[in-house]
Amino acid sequence: MAEGTALAIPGLFLTCVEYFKLARLSRDFTDDFGSCLLELRASEIRLHRWGNAAGITDERSETFVQQLQKNHTQDEIVFAHHACKVIAKRLGRAKDDSQEIMDMNRSGAEDLDVADEMQRLEISAPQASRASRALQHVKSGYERSLRFTNRAAVRGKWALYKKSELTGLIEVIGDHVSTLEKLFPQEERTLAAAEATSMDRDAIKVLAPITAKNDPILADALKAEAPRKGYSWDGIVTNGFATAHYGTIRKTDNPDAAGSSWSNMTTGDYAVVHSGDVIGYDERLPAMSSAYADVVSGAMDHDDFPYGKGKKGKGQNGQGQIDRP
Numbered sequence: 001m002a003e004g005t006a007l008a009i010p011g012l013f014l015t016c017v018e019y020f021k022l023a024r025l026s027r028d029f030t031d032d033f034g035s036c037l038l039e040l041r042a043s044e045i046r047l048h049r050w051g052n053a054a055g056i057t058d059e060r061s062e063t064f065v066q067q068l069q070k071n072h073t074q075d076e077i078v079f080a081h082h083a084c085k086v087i088a089k090r091l092g093r094a095k096d097d098s099q100e101i102m103d104m105n106r107s108g109a110e111d112l113d114v115a116d117e118m119q120r121l122e123i124s125a126p127q128a129s130r131a132s133r134a135l136q137h138v139k140s141g142y143e144r145s146l147r148f149t150n151r152a153a154v155r156g157k158w159a160l161y162k163k164s165e166l167t168g169l170i171e172v173i174g175d176h177v178s179t180l181e182k183l184f185p186q187e188e189r190t191l192a193a194a195e196a197t198s199m200d201r202d203a204i205k206v207l208a209p210i211t212a213k214n215d216p217i218l219a220d221a222l223k224a225e226a227p228r229k230g231y232s233w234d235g236i237v238t239n240g241f242a243t244a245h246y247g248t249i250r251k252t253d254n255p256d257a258a259g260s261s262w263s264n265m266t267t268g269d270y271a272v273v274h275s276g277d278v279i280g281y282d283e284r285l286p287a288m289s290s291a292y293a294d295v296v297s298g299a300m301d302h303d304d305f306p307y308g309k310g311k312k313g314k315g316q317n318g319q320g321q322i323d324r325p
Contacts, residue, residue, distance in 0.1 A: 034125025
């Protein structure tokens, strides 16, 4: 029985991958489209990571099956099979529900065409677009190691229509992927570290809260990688009576922290700008504070940004303008 159960795991995993690949968010996701899409894609990456760590490459994956039977008990094999089966069933049920909604509304594929994901991110959630590209890059790497001999099992795009459906789906999948991760702990962490290394600081900043909730292994990898990433400042306009600082502020130097880069910066009117890092201060932040609304939390006394507390400023419009006190 254990042998047949082990043989079925690769096929179940690839079915789950296909379901994820065809999943979309409907037009009902508006203000939180960016964060919701990243949660969905991050959950997909987490499953891919486990499959890669386990050594699944195709429906047979003979080496994986042999190693599973050699290194794990019958109960562990059954647990792994059950986890993959539940994930596949839950994704399949979500796809069926999506089809029923489409049939009831008689809207066909048109309502399912949620517009190009990256285009919508650029419009409604530009900060999430870079993180989405980072996840897509990671997923492409994992997909290259897979070989599909039967793609007929899952056909057609499908969508999630409510945030509650997305949340419930991700929670169930996360619980069962946790079971799978316990079988291959070291490989998982090595792969997650490589994922984090491939991401820039902006992507890490956006993904940090999402992974903290849904992917603890990647969350740890991002936390370790964050101090080694520098800021990138581009196209910043500071004018009026603004007083601005662009860069990090630390009590002590961090030899692992990367430097920052600046380009295309414009200062006008009576604005005063300092671009660069400030290292060393005596429990008091310098009088000059960050005026860039999105990166105010970078003016910090914690090297593990974006996990540090940071300081809030009075940024008005995200364009580097701040009121003079």
